Amino acid sequence: MVSGSAPPVRANIVLTVNGSLRRLTVDTRASLLDALRETLGLTGAKKGCDHGQCGACTVLLDGRRANACLALAVAQDGSDVVTVEGLADGERLSPVQEAFLAHDGYQCGYCTPGQLCSATGVLREAARGWPSAVTADVASEPPLDDAEIRERMSGNLCRCGAYQGIVAAVREAAR
Amino acid sequence: MRIEGRAKVTGEAKYAYEYPAEDVAYAFAVTSDVARGEVLSVRAPELPGLITVLSCMDPPDIAPVSDAELHLFQSRTVSYRGQIIAAVVAETLETAREAGRLLEIEYAPHEMDVELDADHPGLYRPEKVNGGFATELGSGEPADAFAGSPVRVDVTYATPAEYNNPMEPHATLAEWTAPDRLVVHDSNQGSVVVRDTLAQIFGLDPEHVTVVSPHVGGGFGSKGTPRPVPVLAALAARAAGRPVKLAVTRQQMFATVGYRTPTVQRVRLGADPDGRLRAVLHEAVAQTSRIREFAEQAAVATRHMYRTPNLYTGHQVVRLDVPSPSWMRAPGETPGMYVLESAMDELAYAAGLDPIELRVRNEPETDPDTGLPFSSRNLVACLNEGADRFGWAHRDPRPGVRREGRTLVGTGVAAATYPAMTMPAKARVRANEDGTFTVSIAAADIGTGARTVLTVVAAETLKAEPDAVTVRIGSSDLPRAPLAGGSMGTASWGHAVARACEALLAKLGDGLPQEAEADTADELKNRPQYARHAFGAHFAETAVDLDTGEIRVRRLLGVYAAGRILNPQTARSQFLGGMTMGAGMALMERGVLDLEFGDYLNHDLAQYHVPVCADIPDIDAAWIEEADPHLNAMGAKGIGEIGIVGVAAAIGNAVHHATGVRFRELPLTPPAVLPALAAHGLTA
Numbered sequence: 001m002v003s004g005s006a007p008p009v010r011a012n013i014v015l016t017v018n019g020s021l022r023r024l025t026v027d028t029r030a031s032l033l034d035a036l037r038e039t040l041g042l043t044g045a046k047k048g049c050d051h052g053q054c055g056a057c058t059v060l061l062d063g064r065r066a067n068a069c070l071a072l073a074v075a076q077d078g079s080d081v082v083t084v085e086g087l088a089d090g091e092r093l094s095p096v097q098e099a100f101l102a103h104d105g106y107q108c109g110y111c112t113p114g115q116l117c118s119a120t121g122v123l124r125e126a127a128r129g130w131p132s133a134v135t136a137d138v139a140s141e142p143p144l145d146d147a148e149i150r151e152r153m154s155g156n157l158c159r160c161g162a163y164q165g166i167v168a169a170v171r172e173a174a175r
Numbered sequence: 176m177r178i179e180g181r182a183k184v185t186g187e188a189k190y191a192y193e194y195p196a197e198d199v200a201y202a203f204a205v206t207s208d209v210a211r212g213e214v215l216s217v218r219a220p221e222l223p224g225l226i227t228v229l230s231c232m233d234p235p236d237i238a239p240v241s242d243a244e245l246h247l248f249q250s251r252t253v254s255y256r257g258q259i260i261a262a263v264v265a266e267t268l269e270t271a272r273e274a275g276r277l278l279e280i281e282y283a284p285h286e287m288d289v290e291l292d293a294d295h296p297g298l299y300r301p302e303k304v305n306g307g308f309a310t311e312l313g314s315g316e317p318a319d320a321f322a323g324s325p326v327r328v329d330v331t332y333a334t335p336a337e338y339n340n341p342m343e344p345h346a347t348l349a350e351w352t353a354p355d356r357l358v359v360h361d362s363n364q365g366s367v368v369v370r371d372t373l374a375q376i377f378g379l380d381p382e383h384v385t386v387v388s389p390h391v392g393g394g395f396g397s398k399g400t401p402r403p404v405p406v407l408a409a410l411a412a413r414a415a416g417r418p419v420k421l422a423v424t425r426q427q428m429f430a431t432v433g434y435r436t437p438t439v440q441r442v443r444l445g446a447d448p449d450g451r452l453r454a455v456l457h458e459a460v461a462q463t464s465r466i467r468e469f470a471e472q473a474a475v476a477t478r479h480m481y482r483t484p485n486l487y488t489g490h491q492v493v494r495l496d497v498p499s500p501s502w503m504r505a506p507g508e509t510p511g512m513y514v515l516e517s518a519m520d521e522l523a524y525a526a527g528l529d530p531i532e533l534r535v536r537n538e539p540e541t542d543p544d545t546g547l548p549f550s551s552r553n554l555v556a557c558l559n560e561g562a563d564r565f566g567w568a569h570r571d572p573r574p575g576v577r578r579e580g581r582t583l584v585g586t587g588v589a590a591a592t593y594p595a596m597t598m599p600a601k602a603r604v605r606a607n608e609d610g611t612f613t614v615s616i617a618a619a620d621i622g623t624g625a626r627t628v629l630t631v632v633a634a635e636t637l638k639a640e641p642d643a644v645t646v647r648i649g650s651s652d653l654p655r656a657p658l659a660g661g662s663m664g665t666a667s668w669g670h671a672v673a674r675a676c677e678a679l680l681a682k683l684g685d686g687l688p689q690e691a692e693a694d695t696a697d698e699l700k701n702r703p704q705y706a707r708h709a710f711g712a713h714f715a716e717t718a719v720d721l722d723t724g725e726i727r728v729r730r731l732l733g734v735y736a737a738g739r740i741l742n743p744q745t746a747r748s749q750f751l752g753g754m755t756m757g758a759g760m761a762l763m764e765r766g767v768l769d770l771e772f773g774d775y776l777n778h779d780l781a782q783y784h785v786p787v788c789a790d791i792p793d794i795d796a797a798w799i800e801e802a803d804p805h806l807n808a809m810g811a812k813g814i815g816e817i818g819i820v821g822v823a824a825a826i827g828n829a830v831h832h833a834t835g836v837r838f839r840e841l842p843l844t845p846p847a848v849l850p851a852l853a854a855h856g857l858t859a
């Protein structure tokens with residue numbers, strides 16, 4: 001046997017997840033994504049790459065889009081997390097969710113939770129006038145046109161290639 | 176709207192890794208660090224929470240199957256870098272990962288051979304190529320006819336290793352509910368084939384194995400044949416005596432779940448001055464691994480495309496110390512039609528013909544391969560319809576003359592084809608007492624919309640409202656059905672569902688409930704012989720940036736003749752998805768081989784680029800009405816793959832039209848494009 005490392009270090013944290021206060025004990029090596037999926041059983045956020053390269057794990061962390069696979073759970077103590085499970089208001093889907101359904105903005109569905117959280121974040125960012133890399137005049141309040149949507153949604157890969165539907169859905173939800 | 180749509184947008188849709196299991200343990204696969212060699216020792220760390228280690232030092236008792244990739248831990252020989260050679264099982268995911276990192280593996284590395292070369296001394300002709308097709312076929316005197324042709328194109332193209340990269344990594348939750356009973360939740364394109372394979376490997380009655388896969392996060396061929404993941408999960412669960420979850424990492428996927436082989440292809444086209452083909456020769460070279468022969472059928476599509484009295488198609492492969500290539504969306508057609516359709520564009524220039532006209536002039540009356548009549552063939556209609564929609568009529572054929580600021584703009588066209596298969600399947604339909612219907616079939620929905628389309632088929636046949644029909648799929652316990660692959664899912668499943676519904680209709684007079692089953696094997700065995708293929712045409716407009724060499728697709732149009740389209744929304748999505756993957760193939764996708772370590776080095780999504788939202792402009796898919804009575808109950812051809820076929824050629828042809836430069840190696844990235852533009856004196 002070769003020498004191993006020390007036993008896992010665990011920590012107690014408190015998160016507000018989809019509006020509910022959740023107390024949990026996490027391995028300090030655990031990502032927020034794994035804490036959500038394996039500890040809280042909230043499997044809506046997906047693991048596509050675990051390296052912040054695909055966006056399938058996108059959640060709203062304190063109101064902003066974040067890759068949950070790149071956030072250590074222990075460092076999020078006290079944070080507010082919204083996952084895809086928290087986008088609807090009870091049985092009523094959010095406008096972004098409705099628009100994805102109407103425009104077939106998904107196929108296999110695995111990137112979809114991340115796309116939906118990302119799109120929800122995009123609408124907020126645009127509403128606040130935040131520019132993107134394709135905004136010509138960063139001091140202006142850019143309209144959320146197709147070029148802006150495509151740019152802002154490009155952190156969320158969809159291998160099925162549902163981008164046409166995704167852009168149409170975000171455009172409609174922005175109205 | 177898709178039937179499972181709401182579940183997918185609320186996060187309720189569960190994928191394999193996401194099912195709860197009591198006392199579950201976590202496995203992590205450990206892969207080789209050398210491309211060729213022997214494992215000398217595997218030493219496990221002392222780590223609290225580590226339950227067990229599996230490796231070739233203690234081979235588990237399993238039976239071999241035809242794919243040696245699944246015969247896990249039976250040999251100490253390493254066949255490629257990234258091969259699964261051990262696994263750890265631990266109490267938590269974090270500990271499993273740490274244990275995998277700490278596992279000490281000693282190798283005796285051997286000299287490796289990893290580079291595909293069209294002159295490799297190890298090249299050989301496989302007995303058959305993928306799909307069971309003949310390795311070599313010839314008619315007439317192709318070489319002589321080519322030599323004697325007034326107009327000739329003799330070109331060699333290269334395509335790189337490409338990776339399926341479904342968004343959901345291959346994953347399995349395995350649970351032994353009794354010593355001889357195995358239940359797995361698994362991410363695959365067909366639960367029955369996984370069930371049968373696991374039963375064989377573990378010596379179980381297939382009835383004692385259940386594979387559950389209601390939602391699958393994409394596959395594109397990589398989940399079509401069982402990969403090592405479900406086998407390893409079941410081994411780990413047996414060793415741990417507990418349910419075990421396993422997912423490969425994104426990085427591990429590049430070596431463990433298949434990819435599209437790189438190819439080198441030479442095409443020779445000989446024609447009369449009016450463009451009529453005298454000779455077509457298509458030779459394809461590809462690689463395979465030491466432990467599994469996979470021979471990409473890159474030249475097979477050429478057997479069905481154009482009329483010529485002299486035709487040769489042949490394949491060679493070489494075994495290298497590389498991961499096993501496998502199916503990736505339209506294996507064969509995708510790399511093969513890229514080359515044939517690029518060469519046809521070159522011939523159009525050589526003959527001074529419009530590329531659409533060239534194709535129309537070479538349209539065959541019967542299948543050039545078999546001589547059989549086509550069940551339907553509407554390639555010319557697709558080309559014409561596409562030309563109308565795309566505005567082809569006013570195209571100036573001259574290359575390199577359309578400058579817009581600091582870019583050059585051009586348009587290109589290419590044909591597409593894919594076999595229209597219908598395979599035997601079983602289905603069961605029940606008329607319930609409340610007037611609803613339940614359809615059961617072991618189909619898979621990997622994002623195709625199978626549930627939705629089968630509901631349409633059943634409702635139509637039963638003359639019922641779709642709301643009254645519930646379709647159960649995604650489990651090997653349901654009536655046997657083929658996988659979602661080869662663009663044959665909907666055709667095969669829908670045919671069986673329609674037949675079962677017809678049988679049920681005949682019984683409905685006898686009161687409720689009633690049940691009927693169908694097995695389409697005999698019917699399909701006895702149907703008349705036709706060449707059954709879908710056809711299509713792709714049109715692209717590209718802009719080439721003279722400062723950076725960056726190529727942007729501005730417009731992309733696909734027009735298809737694929738029998739009856741059963742659901743316009745999901746069909747359109749599938750076509751567009753194939754075209755998007757084709758754009759990735761043209762412009763960015765490539766596994767970069769590291770000759771020092773024998774590894775495809777860019778094995779993650781930061782370095783292996785797939786199209787993102789900003790890469791894909793307004794692209795469009797359309798289809799022509801095609802009534803084909805020789806297919807199946809619906810008159811439908813599969814559509815999962817044809818959307819990618821020929822897209823890279825259309826884009827490459829557009830780039831040539833824009834610049835006058837012919838690129839013959841994919842992908843068309845700025846580092847490849849910019850120096851070539853400069854060499855041709857093209858600057859901003």
